[in-house]
Amino acid sequence: MRKISGSLALLVVVFGLLPLSYAMEGINPVPVPLPVPGQIPFSSKGDAISAEDAAKFIGQEKTVNGKVASAHYAAIVNGKPTFLYLDKSFPNQVLTILVWGSDRSKFEKPPEIFYTGKEIYVTGMIQSYQGRPEIIVKDPAQIKMK
Numbered sequence: 001m002r003k004i005s006g007s008l009a010l011l012v013v014v015f016g017l018l019p020l021s022y023a024m025e026g027i028n029p030v031p032v033p034l035p036v037p038g039q040i041p042f043s044s045k046g047d048a049i050s051a052e053d054a055a056k057f058i059g060q061e062k063t064v065n066g067k068v069a070s071a072h073y074a075a076i077v078n079g080k081p082t083f084l085y086l087d088k089s090f091p092n093q094v095l096t097i098l099v100w101g102s103d104r105s106k107f108e109k110p111p112e113i114f115y116t117g118k119e120i121y122v123t124g125m126i127q128s129y130q131g132r133p134e135i136i137v138k139d140p141a142q143i144k145m146k
Helices: 006-015 018-025 051-057
Strands: 061-073 082-086 095-099 119-129 132-136 143-145
Touching: 051 061, 051 119, 051 132, 061 095, 095 119
Parallel strands: 095 132
Antiparallel strands: 061 082, 061 119, 082 095, 119 132, 119 143
């Protein structure tokens, strides 16, 4: 390792010129993409857990994989929720995906029609609602199809 002069080392430490020190060492730092405000990160499909395993991860943000067995848009219910039920139809669903009415307009097509019968990957915080795992989707970017 090369020695860095005192004043240059001070600049590196004080002003955070770490890339400069990497350049001096001949090491190229790997750029890390910064999150775009409002953008929801999507984990890689390789990191996905099954809908069946979602209950083990309550309180954690995960990507969950499952097939939309049934769906329902409750247009007359307060909040106008859309429910996507993974792996088994309601009331035996393994995991519920919830899209509130205020977020429905963000989807190009009605979620209950577009995703039914399709295998999806959903990224979000896994919560428990009435003893069953649930993910609330606020942005279509949280859902990817296989």
